[in-house]
Amino acid sequence: MEYYDQHLHTHFSYDSNADFEDYLTNYEGFVVTTEHFDLANPVTKTDDIPDYKAYSQTIDTLNRKYGNRVLKGIEIGYIASEKERILEYLTDKDYDLKLLSVHHNGSFDYLDDEVKEMDPAIVIPQYFAQLSEALDVVKADVFAHFDYGFRVFGLSVAEFQAYEALFLPILDKVIDKKLAFELNAKSAYLYNNLALYDYVIDLYQSRGGTLFSIGSDGHYLEHFRFHFDDLFALLRQKGVTELALYQNGQQIMVPLPNETRD
Numbered sequence: 572m573e574y575y576d577q578h579l580h581t582h583f584s585y586d587s588n589a590d591f592e593d594y595l596t597n598y599e600g601f602v603v604t605t606e607h608f609d610l611a612n613p614v615t616k617t618d619d620i621p622d623y624k625a626y627s628q629t630i631d632t633l634n635r636k637y638g639n640r641v642l643k644g645i646e647i648g649y650i651a652s653e654k655e656r657i658l659e660y661l662t663d664k665d666y667d668l669k670l671l672s673v674h675h676n677g678s679f680d681y682l683d684d685e686v687k688e689m690d691p692a693i694v695i696p697q698y699f700a701q702l703s704e705a706l707d708v709v710k711a712d713v714f715a716h717f718d719y720g721f722r723v724f725g726l727s728v729a730e731f732q733a734y735e736a737l738f739l740p741i742l743d744k745v746i747d748k749k750l751a752f753e754l755n756a757k758s759a760y761l762y763n764n765l766a767l768y769d770y771v772i773d774l775y776q777s778r779g780g781t782l783f784s785i786g787s788d789g790h791y792l793e794h795f796r797f798h799f800d801d802l803f804a805l806l807r808q809k810g811v812t813e814l815a816l817y818q819n820g821q822q823i824m825v826p827l828p829n830e831t832r833d
Contacts, residue, residue: 572825574814575601576796577668578646578715578755578786583626585612585619587790591629594795595637601818603642605670605786608660610653614680621645623664642818644668646715649705652677657709668817670786671711671750673701673720681720691724699737706744712817713784714745716755717771722762728770735774742771742778751782751815751822754806756797758788772809782815782822803828 579594580587584607594602606621626643633641643666649657650673674680681698698720706714717738724730731738745752752775759765783806787797806814806827816823 572816572823573600574785574816574825574828575603576787576789576799577603577605577644577713577784577816578670578753578788579604579644579795580606580646580788580790583621583629584646584790585609585615589789589791591633591641593792595633595640597792597795601640601642603644603668603817605644605646605668607646607648608657609648609650609674610656611650611675611677612648612680613675613678614683620660642667644670646670646672647709647711648672648674649701649709650675650677651701651704654708661709665820667819668713669709669711670713670715670753671705671709672715673698673705676701682723684723687723691721691726691730695721695724695734696737699734699741702741703744706741706748706750710748711750712822713753713786713815714750715753715786716758716788717741717752718755718758718762718764718767722758722764725763726767728766731767731770738771739774739778742775742780745775746778746780749782749822751784752780753784753786754802756785756787756799756802757794759802760798769805772805776809783811784815 581589581604609619612619630641645666759768785802787794789795813824
């Protein structure tokens with residue numbers, strides 16, 4: 572089985588206008604979209620909940636047209652104040668792939684301009700505490716963009732190391748709960764955090780982590796499978812030979828590709 576993009580959005584996410592067919596007509600393999608689920612979203616001032624019925628019906632229609640190549644996914648944005656509602660929403664729904672994220676703290680999204688003026692020494696520990704709690708509460712498949720909460724600060728590896736003692740227990744939880752660690756192409760290449768990913772992959776492996784997932788975090792076609800060749804090459808340098816895929820609630824290990832087939 573060919574490795575496919577495991578972090579992708581369409582118009583079922585509040586911040587994307589992409590259509591499924593944008594991806595399906597430009598790629599011959601499986602397409603899984605991971606639509607945003609963010610309650611109490613301070614960006615939109617509302618609950619951003621993908622319409623599960625419409626989403627499922629759309630996928631059923633597309634699968635008849637495209638030979639069952641479309642998989643169902645969700646990006647679960649955790650916020651403690653909405654814990655019970657998050658769990659209730661997920662109870663009766665089936666997904667091939669569940670990403671776990673923290674995007675906001677109820678007051679602001681971590682990418683908001685106002686965060687740039689805040690003290691990283693306050694923001695980052697709070698963000699890590701949210702990640703830790705999210706891992707305890709939500710059952711998921713992939714731990715997405717570990718750096719989301721401090722992207723705006725543009726941390727160097729040396730600056731990140733000041734928070735490493737707080738981050739290592741999070742990696743241990745990721746490993747203990749058997750989530751795959753995501754290499755997020757947008758973080759690495761658009762937010763210039765490739766050096767952080769390079770460093771944290773080593774940390775993850777040193778703690779015993781072996782499961783990896785790669786996602787573009789694409790919201791439109793131009794970012795679909797973004798820099799996948801480069802991320803494959805990075806993992807090969809780290810001795811990684813397999814990647815984790817998710818279908819029908821099952822983990823599938825596939826060989827690390829030598830190159831993409833776009």
